[in-house]
Amino acid sequence: MSALDDRRADLPDLTAARGVLALWVFAYHANLHLDFAGAGGVIGHGYLGVDGFFLLSGFVLTHRHPDPPQTVSAYAQFWWKRLVRLYPTHLAVLLLLAVAYLTASAGGIRPHHALRADGHELLLQILLLNGWGFSRGWTWDYPSWSISVEWAGYLLFPLGAWAAFRFDRRGTIAALAVGVACLEVVDRTSSSGLNLSYHGALLRFFPEFAAGILLVRLLHLLPRRPPAWIPGTAGAFLLALGFALGDAVTVAGLWCLLWTLATPRAPILTSVPGLVALGALSYPVYMVYTPVELVFARIWATTHLNPTESSSYWLVAMFASVLLLAWIVATLVERPALRSLAARRPDL
Template structure:
């Protein structure tokens, strides 16, 4: 599923641009397309659906039984926790060093002992807090961990029922998501205290999609569906305040890319190596930008520079520094930890009987 690897880069870049814009306020120069950047938080929703889809594709329901469940949890934890822990330790060193030098964090409530423990336990997105804390983008990783814990049970049902049942459940999840967005004022920008309400419907939608993909892959115009959904995402974010409509367009995009792969057709996204690489480091990139943002914003304030008045400098610095940290995290932490987990948690091979 090469397209789905590349689309991870798109989601990460979209979220990143949204957060850069909060400081640099560059979206105003994009005219009618400013809304696309200002809705960049919806890239997380794309990740949530993609996560359910990929897990369902990689793990047949019948295999997630007994010790395989513990092995699954171990591999998923090894996939997300090492980078999370590394970034947390970097932030801890930064905060303690700053305090020792007499610097007071701008948002002192963000760096409490209690929130540090919650982050270490990966429960910060389970409703235990209601504000940004430490490496704040990791709230979504916390909800992903909740999804991993529930995945074997959810997939046991969705992966074995007739296709019509997952389809009905997917429609129900979209309805629930719509009601949640309506109650929140048409937005799905829900984090921390309300994160799980946002996550689980989208996670289940992704899982259910995998059951429906083979039914339609061979005769649907997948490439055109992908192009139309991309255009719809840009149009809807620029003209509509209903986040649920954008999430639906994101689902169409992911479905089209998955069907293209299932039908064994050429990738929709003619992906050069750079896009594939950016997709591969997207997790480390997503987990790195919060730390760079903290340091860069502090540096700009210390220099008396307003990021909004120095948009280009701030944006370029954020991009280069985040990429540098992400590449280091990917190569020095993420990939070695994944290889180690694969060795430790490999399925034992029975000895041949002579």
């Protein structure tokens, strides 16, 4: 039995992939301030790292829960588990930002954008609704829009996975084709491609989340899985082609690379030092970027420094700060929450 066929087995290359995606998203956001790589190319498309997370989320959940029981108690148990994984880190960063805004306000410092400390927007983030089209803009911990749409996916996952595993091979391929077509339509009709966050994020998320689910189903249906280098080669080709042809093509490449990483005959990314550890830390790394960015932006504004003039220095300083804060949040919040969950529900 391969690791893919054992739902309890870890897939370390996928954990390492999370590390790569976290680096890609961080580089994209840092580049908006530091301009070390221009607006195009690999770094300029780093917002698509989030799409990689959406694919991974659907895949890993389905690997762990290939045929979720269809009962109210099973639904509630699944949702509770997902909420405990998401919410403590999300809430911790929101509280940190709230303290920062209150402290700054007491010192006479106002946010550069009024929505950054808006009460209505804070409530939306607390309720994980800020990625569902209700938010007015980039506020509070703005990367949490993706956590909001992930939560929407989790709410529908038990039913979606149950339906997907009723497809035969032809139905699975047809469903994947429909998802690709939907994503292509979103890409072509959006002025910013798939770089959609507060408005249109669900249209970006659901085809990708479903594609991750359907990949697990397809791999279970194939009588003989092709060597990993075949989808890997296709993925690398589509990834490079997508930078010129459109975001949906790039996501198709990421999907093929996910296939490769899920079915390797030998470790691929796990051989790179530090990637698995970074992948395990990827969620807090993603979530704590906002408070780190706010601190550095304040430093630049106060000292009248131009960060683009020493972009390498500031890039290292920002990444080190993100790693440190992510480690603190993981140590004090995320891991204790998960340990508590495991202690209370050893079957999960």
